[in-house]
Amino acid sequence: MTEQDFTPKSQTSNVESASVKWESPSNIALVKYWGKRENQIPENPSISFTLSNCKTITELTYTKKEGTDFSFDVIFEGAKNAAFKPKIQTFFERVEGYLPFLRDYHFKIETSNTFPHSSGIASSASGMSALALCLMSVEKDLGSDYSDEFFNKKASFLARLGSGSACRSIEGELVVWGETKSISDSSDLFGVKFTENVHPNFQNYQDAILLVDKGEKQVSSTVGHKLMYGHSFASKRFEQAHENLAELKEVLMNGNQKRFIEIVESEALTLHAMMMTSMPYFILMKPNTLQIINKIWEFRQSTGSNICFTLDAGANVHVLFPKAEQEKVYEFIKSELVAYCQNGHYICDRVGQGAQRLA
Ligand code: PMV
Secondary structure: OOHHHHOOOOOOOOOOEEEEEEEEEEEEEEEOOOOEEHHHEEOOOEEEEEEEEEEEEEEEEEEEOOOOOOEEEEEEOOEEOOOOHHHHHHHHHHHHHHOHHHHOEEEEEEEEEOOOOOOOOOOHHHHHHHHHHHHHHHHHHOOOOOOHHHHHHHHHHHHHHHOHHHHHOOEOOEEEEOOEOOEOOOOOOOEEEOOOOOOHHHOOOEEEEEOOOOOOOOOOHHHHHHOOOOOOOHHHHHHHHHHHHHHHHHHHHHOOHHHHHHHHHHHHHHHHHHHHOOOOOOOOOOHHHHHHHHHHHHHHHHHOOOOEEEEOOOOOEEEEEOHHHHHHHHHHHHHHHHHHOHHHOEEEEEEOOEOEEOO
């Protein structure tokens, strides 16, 4: 598919005012996306678990208007919020060619997250995917007749233009984004559901998100991805992501937990290694991030658990483990890891099925 496939035929609609509502989850990458080209095209493929509890709920009310400028208000957690406006303005500019009705309506965007605002959890994946899905529902309500499959593809395509990783939040449980040989229908333009049979070892996976540092991100993803331009290790890293994804595909099918852990942890540390070796360079892990990683390694060593960690572009730690180990891992988290979390906070999440239309 190409970009042109997402340009709709022109439509005239009599709808004066209506609203739509979606909830969309966050996701956690196992093979990380880090580095992008023009138009939000990833430099390497990635795969993520879609989450379940960390999500954004967005209601979009649209009302016919005069004039040709974009017109929208953002209400975040009940209060008008100007801080989100520039990001949404940019998003509207990027997607208007694919959503010709954008200048015909005023949009009221009422949005909230199920996770605390200042938790250091990026809300761009859940937020941008929820908004993209709302806009797709508007397009549908104005008369476009799409199959569910095309609807999801285009929603993912639009979400990508808001925030790259957001394109992996439309569906569950595992989503691949970025063209790569080992996944036949993979695309740089949108995320595709991982359709191979996932071994029971990796079904219902759990993710406890340990909030080590709830502050603002030290490096925005826009700045972060740019660090890969001219990075000495960039091309090798991009190659490695293809290899890791190909191997992880096999592992997800054959149930090899040891290799799963090795690939996932290595990917997390590689992401941070890229940041530590770029110019300018950053250390986004905090002392407590390292304490937690070492505790996880000790616990795995002494108990034979299949627990492992992954990281985003920040200090928080995602602790991944099979559902069968839930009880003993939460006991371990409470007794050994909570001490390293800011105010003792952590979020219990698990793999989910993707976004849902609420109204
Ligand atoms: O979607 P962005 O542009 O915020 O980039 C996110 C990149 C990572 O979260 C660090 C990795 C990933 O693949 O999700």
